[in-house]
Amino acid sequence: MVNVYSDSSTGLIEVKVQAFAPEDARAIVRAIYAESAQLIHELSAIAREDATQHAEENLARAAQRLKETRLTLAEFRMRNQLVSPDTPLQIQTGLLASLEAEMTETLISIDMLQQTSTPTDPRLKQAQRRRDIIAARISQEHQKLTAEQGAMHSIGFADLFGQFESLKVDLEFAEQSYTASQAAFDTAVAEARKKSKYLAAYIPPTLAETSIYPNRPFLLGVTFASSFALWALIMLVWHSLRDRH
Structure with a gap:
């Protein structure tokens, strides 16, 4: 015979079992406790899953969107053989700026040598030779830059740059959305864990010392x-x- 007493004010439940032997009574109480703990665990798991399901679905969608956006940007770069549309022009412009700075230094050196040395000075001839080499290199780099600009414009540089910027914006938005979804999922999991219920025995099942019935x-x-x-x-x-x- 099993008697259950519940105290709504404290939330405590007391179970008393009467059997023909003390061992039987204790075994029944232990079985009741095990089944009750399993039931509460299952209910808590269901409640936790329901609370986090929406956040988990949003996280999965955000992760898929981020993956697709990164793949699209990678395909764009592979198809056009560039990291960024303006990178080749920036590299070429930087190289030209460096050559022009060297040309300026060389011209200054030539002017100083002409004032302090004779026309047959080897240093003056070497500086003039350096000036001619730098001038030829600048001319070649100008031709390359003009050709690259023409090639960019021939394939629609404005459209290419616009597509790249659009993909970059999509990638930034996807990353921000994924970060926000991850934070929302972590918050939902933390809140669900706070609401989890557990069964704890404040008095474990004991073995009767004497028979009262x-x-x-x-x-x-x-x-x-x-x-x-x-x-x-x-x-x-x-x-x-x-x-x-």
Whole structure:
């Protein structure tokens, strides 16, 4: 026989089991505790899954969008053989700026040598040779830059740059969306864990030391009293019938 007592004010549940042997009673209580703990665990898992399902779905969509955006940008770079549309022009412009700076230094050196040396000075000839080489290199780099600009414009540089910028914006948005979804998922998981319920035994199942049931003295007293009352009733009826006769 199992009796369950629940205290709504404290949330405590007390279970008492009566059996023919102390070991049987304790085994029944342990089985009840194990089944109850498993049930509460399953209910908490279901509640936690329901609370985080929406956030998890948003995170999965954001991750898929980020993956697709990165793949699209990589395909764009591979198809056009560039990291950024303006990178080749920037490199070429930087090289030209460096050559022009060297040309300026060389011209200054030539002017100083012309003022302090003779026309047959080897240093002056070497500086002039350096000037001619740098001038030729500048001319070649100008031709390359013009050719690259023409090639860029021939394939629609404005459209190419616009597509690249659009993909970069999509990538930034996808990264921000993924970060926000990840934060929302972590928050949902933390909140769900706070609401999880657990079953803990404040008094573990114990083994009865003495048997209190059945209460033999009480039962003997009740049996004796009932028998006496029945005997008195029978005697009363018997004497009543005898007096009538």
